[in-house]
Amino acid sequence: MAPKTSPVDQLSEAEAAAELAWLAAEIARHDRAYHERDAPEISDAEYDALRRRNAAIEAGFPALVRPDSPAHRVGPAPAGGFAKVRHGVPMLSLDNAFDPADFGEFCDRARRFLGLKQEKLEFVGEPKIDGLSVSLTYQDGRLVRGATRGDGLEGEDVTANVRTLPTIPKHLKGHAPARIEIRGEVFMTKADFLALNVAQEAAGQKLFANPRNAAAGSLRQLDPRITAARPLSMFAYAMGEASELPAGTHWQWLARLREWGFAVNPLSDLLASEDAAAGFQAGVADRRAALPYDIDGVVYKINDLALQRRLGFVGRAPRWAIAWKFPAEQATTVLEGIDIQVGRTGALTPVARLTPVNVGGVLVRNATLHNEDEIARKDVRIGDTVVLQRAGDVIPQIVAVVAADRPPGAQPYAFPDHCPVCGSLAIRPPGEVVRRCTGGLVCSAQIEERLVHFVSRAAFDIEGLGDKTIREFHADRLIEGPADIFRLPDREAEIAAREGWGEVSARNLSAAIRARRRIPLARFIHALGIRRIGETNAKLLARHYGSFANWRTQMLAAVQIGAEARSDLGNIVGIGPAIAEELAEFFAEQRNIATIDELAGLLEIADAEAAGGGGSLAGKVVVFTGTLATLTRPEAKAMAEKLGAKVTDSVSKKTDLVVTGTDAGSKARKAAELGVRIITEAEWRELAGQPF
DNA sequence: CAGCCTCGAGTTCT
DNA sequence: CTCGAGGCTG
Structure with missing residues (x-):
């Protein structure tokens, strides 16, 4: 057995190589024991120690890193969480369509790409289940790994939990390839979701907001026995990585998935021509309410796998599939009041306070009303019943007022002309949209927001001093101006005595503040x-x-x-x-x-460094979009600037390069339209000389 | 002067 | 992410 104790810097090259070989074999053995047999031989802590030792030696001897290095495989289990799993083939998102025109454009684009003229494309339509995607890996027909989608590149290892789902076969029936990855959507039926919430309530447990959250929460239980007790199902819809190159059609593959023992959505159908899509869409929409589970649209996939392969991907989405979504879900609720928020610059922003209402699975209480004109334009009055919609699936908007339901005597909303916090005059310069409090240095709302900005990420970025703490300290007059922040270390005892604080946290805060005394x-x-x-x-x-x-x-x-x-x-x-x-x-x-x-x-x-210099991207304009998996935005930005590039936020003709993370939206589309070069995060790291 | 391009500021929920 | 507005370019 290899020595595990000698410090890395005392190892000879030969010793290091030998130990790395031993570690690779040992870690692989424990991985198998854990994942395939569910019978770990060592504790998680011991396992982590092996991986850390491996990483330390690799860091000391980069030339000796083995092609089968454990570092390239499954990540270590973070304390109390799930191990990270890197997907062999990324789990991508789909572009969306909302009407026949969007779908038509999608077909035209695919046709153009393939060099086809009038020929119609054959599709498979599958209801898009509102659940969570999982990846299942089968080795010689046996289920060896289950993983969540995560950010698309890396998910969480939920093998033990996935094994408890009755609709997921542990062995594939009939002949199976040596290694194949199956993808599917795990979900909970609407009835099971309601029953679960009744049980949760009776047990004094937290309620789930919607079936999707219930399914996600149930699958991500650290104790698989809890997952086993939850009524989860899965529909399989595709394969990922496989040892055999897939051939034939997607429709044939769905049949094969059924033969292997998977459930495939019974509503899925083969559409001989794209012209059948609109009818199929309408048919599914009609049956939507009666289905036992939630769906939010239909996924259309080009049936011919050879065509799929030719079409490939743009950015994060395949060119051969599209999700045609049902219209955004709307809800009506009552506008209980309008609050005025005062921002750092004194801007008065009206926020609608609503009777909480469920819109598309999320309980919405607030919605922005943007500004004075917006309220006037829609003639929104307190007490009105309003139609709410989540725009782009995220931010709630008030779409309209239901005129018939207006309470008698409701008055048009009078926008305040004085600051609700400090009482100063609030003025709106001619031609501008925003009304601002003139209180400036005396308005406590502005002072507080400025303090929050002062310690924010892109400014002083003081660890442990977030906006909640700043607001508290300001309210208690511990901080009245920015300079007071740097005097906090002198009052450590006082802070330690505060509720929710202790000596350790107060000491850490002092250290964090001192660490930021030097600032660019x-x-x-x-x-x-x-x-x-x-x-x-x-x-x-x-x-x-x-x-x-x-x-x-x-x-x-x-x-x-x-x-x-x-x-x-x-x-x-x-x-x-x-x-x-x-x-x-x-x-x-x-x-x-x-x-x-x-x-x-x-x-x-x-002092600031003088501008300029070379760098491999000198003068180039780079845009980052979507969620980056291995970099934070500031890191990515710093990386680009170091190479001489300028980082901006929006895509235009002047943009040289667009780097897309997961769920890249309108920017990636615009870049594609403008013919701007689009690369993935991995390609970017490659380009910047910092590959994984 | 018009039209693009960029930047700043503000926001929801889990 | 979206909007409004400043700044630059043709």
Whole structure:
């Protein structure tokens, strides 16, 4: 047995190679014991130790990393959670269609891609179950692994739980390939969901919002016995990775899935021509309410697998399948009131408070009303019954007012002309949409929002000091201005004595605050929350002025000269008169200067690096969209900027590169239309020289 | 001056 | 993600 104790830096190359070989075999053996036989021989902690040892040696001897390195396979089980599983073939999302025109365009695109003229395409239509996708791997016909979709690239290992579903065969009937992955949708019937909630309520347990959440919650139980007790089913709909290249048609594959023992949705049907889709869609919609389970549309797949292979993928979605969704679910509810929120810049935003109502499976209580004009345009009045809809499946919108249900005497909503928090006048400059509180430095709502912004991710980013804590500390006058944050370490005992705090957490907070005493100039400028100075403009200023002292001097000069861009500000590309005016206004206020000087005394503000330089992406414009699996947005951005690229948020003709994560939406589509190069996250890492 | 391109700001729910 | 508005370009 290989030695497990000698420090990595004392290993010879030969010893390291030998130990890596041993570890690869040992970890693979335990993986089999755990996943295939459900009979682990060692504890999770011991298993983790093996993996950590492997990672440490690989880090010390990168040249010796084996092709069968355990690091490339199933990830370690995080304490109290599920192991991560990397999908052999990513589990992608589908593009959506909402009407016959969308579907027609989809068919035309596929035809164009294939170089076909008038020939009609043959489809399979399958109801789109509202559940959760799972991946099942069969080795020599035996179920060896079950995984959730996760982010599409990496999911969670739920093998033990999946084994408890009666509709999932543990052995495939008849002849099966050596290795095959089957994909399906796990769901709970509407009746079972209601019964489960009754039981949950009786047991004093949390209720589930909808069948999908109930199914997801049930499958992700750490104790498989609980999963076993929940009524879950699965319809199989496709295969993923397989040791045999698939041939024939999708329809034949569905038949094969049935032969192997899977349930396939009985409503699925072969459509000889795309012209049959609209009729099929209507037929399924008619039966929707009577079905025992929830569906949110129909998936149409081109039947011929050879055509599917030719069509391939764009970004995150296949070119050979599309989800034709039913119209967005609407609900009516009563507008109980309109609250006015005051933002960091003083903007007054009206928020609708609604009688809670279920829209598309989510309980909605609030909806934004955007602004004064929006309320007037729809003539929304308190007490009105309103039609609500979730736009793009996410943010609730008020679509319209049900005029017939208006209570007698309801008055048009009068938008306040004073700040509801500080009482200052709220004005709306001509031509603008937003009304703003003029309280500025005295409005406690604005002060609080500015403090929240000050510690936010892109600004000071102080660990353990999120917006909840800031609001609490501000309410209790522990923090009145930004400089007070850096004096918190002096009051550690006082914080430790607070409810919900202890010595350890107070000490950690002090350390986190001290760790941020040194800050780059750009972040500092951004943190101040000057209107129109966001992350990008702060960076421009920092790069132009270099140091805090220089910036301060020049800004004061700008105030003297008058903002009219006769100052140096006019020389910065991207900074125009409106922004210059905003800066001059900020520096014209003595209290603002006092605040930044006070901060400068407490902090070490690092000079900005001069702009420019080479880098492999010098001058390129890069856009990230969708959810990235292995990088956070700021990491991705920093990576791109290091290579000389400029990162923006929207796709246009000037964009050079679009990097798509999962669920990339309109931006990926726009990039495709404009012919902008689209790459995946993995390809991006490759390009940036930081592959997995 | 019009039309694009970018940036900033605001928001829902689990 | 979406909207509004500033800034730049033709």
